[in-house]
Amino acid sequence: MTGTRCTIIPGYLLTRIAQAEPELAPAMEFTLRDSADTRGRREIEATRWPGGHAPLQGGILPATMPGQAPPDTRREGMGSATAVPEEATPRRRVHDAEGGTALPGRLVRAEGDPETGDPAVGEAYDGLGSTWELLARVYGRDSLDDRGLLLPATVHYGQSYANAFWDGRQMVFGDGDGLYFTGFTRSLDVIAHELCHGLVQYTAGLTYVxxxxxxxxxxxxxxxxxxxxxxxxxxxxxxxxxxxxxxxxxxxxxxxxxxxxxxxxxxxxxxxxxxxxxxxxxxxxxxxxxxxxxxxxxxxxxxxxxxxxxxxxxxxxxxxxxxxxxxxxxxxxxxxxxxxxxxxxxxxxxxxxxxxxxxxxxxxxxxxxxxxxxxxxxxxx
CATH class of the missing domain: 1.10.390.10 (Neutral Protease Domain 2)
Structure with missing residues (x-):
C-alpha cells in the first residue's frame, strides 16, 4: 500500500458537502484533515512492524518484531492453498472511541463476548466476522494475512465523522454527519470493502495511485x-x-x-x-x-x-x-x-x-x- 489512507468516502464528496452546508463544514473539514494528517500510516506500520502487526492497547502483541522480514502470504499457485480448520474462528476486538480520535479506544467486545446493546458494536463485530468467513470458508485463507491476524475495530470515532477506513492495522468507523451519511457500520459491504484493503496490503499491495x-x-x-x-x-x-x-x-x-x-x-x-x-x-x-x-x-x-x-x-x-x-x-x-x-x-x-x-x-x-x-x-x- 502507498502512503494514502483508504477511506470509503472520497475527498471530493466531503469537500462538496463542506461548501454547500456551513453547519457541516467543521465536521467535513476535520474528516479531510484527519485523512491528510495520517497519510503514510500504513506504510510506516508496514516498515516498523513487518506484516502490519503493531501492538495495540489491551495487551495485544505484534506477530512479528521490528527487524524481522515481512511475511509474504501470497501463494505459489492454486495447489498450495491450505484449508482453514472447521473449528477456527476469527479473532475480533471492537473498541469504542467515545467520540474521540485516540485509537483503538476502550475495548467493549472481544471474540465470543455477548452483544453490548450498541448497534454499532454489533454491526462492526458481525461485519468483521462475515468477511473472515468468506476468506476462510470459500478461499481457505485464515484472516487477512493467512496467519489468523487479529481483526480490531473502533466505532464512534470522532464527532460527526463521515467516513470509515482501514489504517494498516485496524478498522475505524465514524457515526456519519446524519444529514448525508448515516453510521458507517450499517453497511456490510462497506465494512468488507474497507477490511479488504487489509487483504490487498497482505497480498498484492497495489499502489494507491x-x-x-x-x-x-x-x-x-x-x-x-x-x-x-x-x-x-x-x-x-x-x-x-x-x-x-x-x-x-x-x-x-x-x-x-x-x-x-x-x-x-x-x-x-x-x-x-x-x-x-x-x-x-x-x-x-x-x-x-x-x-x-x-x-x-x-x-x-x-x-x-x-x-x-x-x-x-x-x-x-x-x-x-x-x-x-x-x-x-x-x-x-x-x-x-x-x-x-x-x-x-x-x-x-x-x-x-x-x-x-x-x-x-x-x-x-x-x-x-x-x-x-x-x-x-x-x-x-
Missing amino acids: GQSGALNESVCDVFGALVSQRVRGQDAQEADWLIGADLLTDRVQGRALRSMADPGTAYDDPVLGRDPQPAHLDDFVDLPHDADNDNGGVHINSGIPNKAFHLFATGLGGRAWERAGQVWYDTLATRGRIPRDVGFAGFAAATLESAQERYADEPEVLDTLREAWAGAGLEVG
Missing part, C-alpha cells in the same frame, strides 16, 4: 459485494451490486456510493453532484496523481474493472463468490502474478492466467472472462 489504485478500490468493492451477497444468499443475477446503499440518508438523491452493475448511475444529487464513474476504458478519467485529484481518480476509474467483474459474474451465473470471485482472489493472492503498480491491461491478463490455471477444463469460464473485459474496453488473450 492511478490505475493500480483504481484496481485497489475495485478489488475491495468486489469482495465487499461478495461478502454481502454470501450473507444474503444471493446469486449474481439477483444481487443489486451496490456499494454503500445503507449509508445514504433520504436527503441524498441516489441509491448508493457506487454501482458495479452500472457505474456512473449511483447518485445524481444537487450537492454531491453526479456519480463520475466510467464503465468503459474509452471514458477513463485522466487526473493528476495527487490527493486533491483522488490520487488519479482511484474512486472514479474503479468503475471500469468493477463493470468487468459484474459482467464476468453475471455471465457465469450462480454464486459470484464461487468461480468469478475465485479468479479474482487467485489473481490477488498468487505470488508473482501482478506487480504492485499493475495497470488495467496487466490485471486483466493476470485474471485470464488465473482462470486458465484453475478452470482449464471449463472453457466457458475463459470465454466469459474475455467477453467481460471486452465489455469494459480491454481485450485479453
Whole structure:
C-alpha cells in the first residue's frame, strides 16, 4: 500500500458537502484533515512492524518484531492453498472511541463476548466476522494475512465523522454527519470493502495511485459485494451490486456510493453532484496523481474493472463468490502474478492466467472472462 489512507468516502464528496452546508463544514473539514494528517500510516506500520502487526492497547502483541522480514502470504499457485480448520474462528476486538480520535479506544467486545446493546458494536463485530468467513470458508485463507491476524475495530470515532477506513492495522468507523451519511457500520459491504484493503496490503499491495489504485478500490468493492451477497444468499443475477446503499440518508438523491452493475448511475444529487464513474476504458478519467485529484481518480476509474467483474459474474451465473470471485482472489493472492503498480491491461491478463490455471477444463469460464473485459474496453488473450 502507498502512503494514502483508504477511506470509503472520497475527498471530493466531503469537500462538496463542506461548501454547500456551513453547519457541516467543521465536521467535513476535520474528516479531510484527519485523512491528510495520517497519510503514510500504513506504510510506516508496514516498515516498523513487518506484516502490519503493531501492538495495540489491551495487551495485544505484534506477530512479528521490528527487524524481522515481512511475511509474504501470497501463494505459489492454486495447489498450495491450505484449508482453514472447521473449528477456527476469527479473532475480533471492537473498541469504542467515545467520540474521540485516540485509537483503538476502550475495548467493549472481544471474540465470543455477548452483544453490548450498541448497534454499532454489533454491526462492526458481525461485519468483521462475515468477511473472515468468506476468506476462510470459500478461499481457505485464515484472516487477512493467512496467519489468523487479529481483526480490531473502533466505532464512534470522532464527532460527526463521515467516513470509515482501514489504517494498516485496524478498522475505524465514524457515526456519519446524519444529514448525508448515516453510521458507517450499517453497511456490510462497506465494512468488507474497507477490511479488504487489509487483504490487498497482505497480498498484492497495489499502489494507491492511478490505475493500480483504481484496481485497489475495485478489488475491495468486489469482495465487499461478495461478502454481502454470501450473507444474503444471493446469486449474481439477483444481487443489486451496490456499494454503500445503507449509508445514504433520504436527503441524498441516489441509491448508493457506487454501482458495479452500472457505474456512473449511483447518485445524481444537487450537492454531491453526479456519480463520475466510467464503465468503459474509452471514458477513463485522466487526473493528476495527487490527493486533491483522488490520487488519479482511484474512486472514479474503479468503475471500469468493477463493470468487468459484474459482467464476468453475471455471465457465469450462480454464486459470484464461487468461480468469478475465485479468479479474482487467485489473481490477488498468487505470488508473482501482478506487480504492485499493475495497470488495467496487466490485471486483466493476470485474471485470464488465473482462470486458465484453475478452470482449464471449463472453457466457458475463459470465454466469459474475455467477453467481460471486452465489455469494459480491454481485450485479453
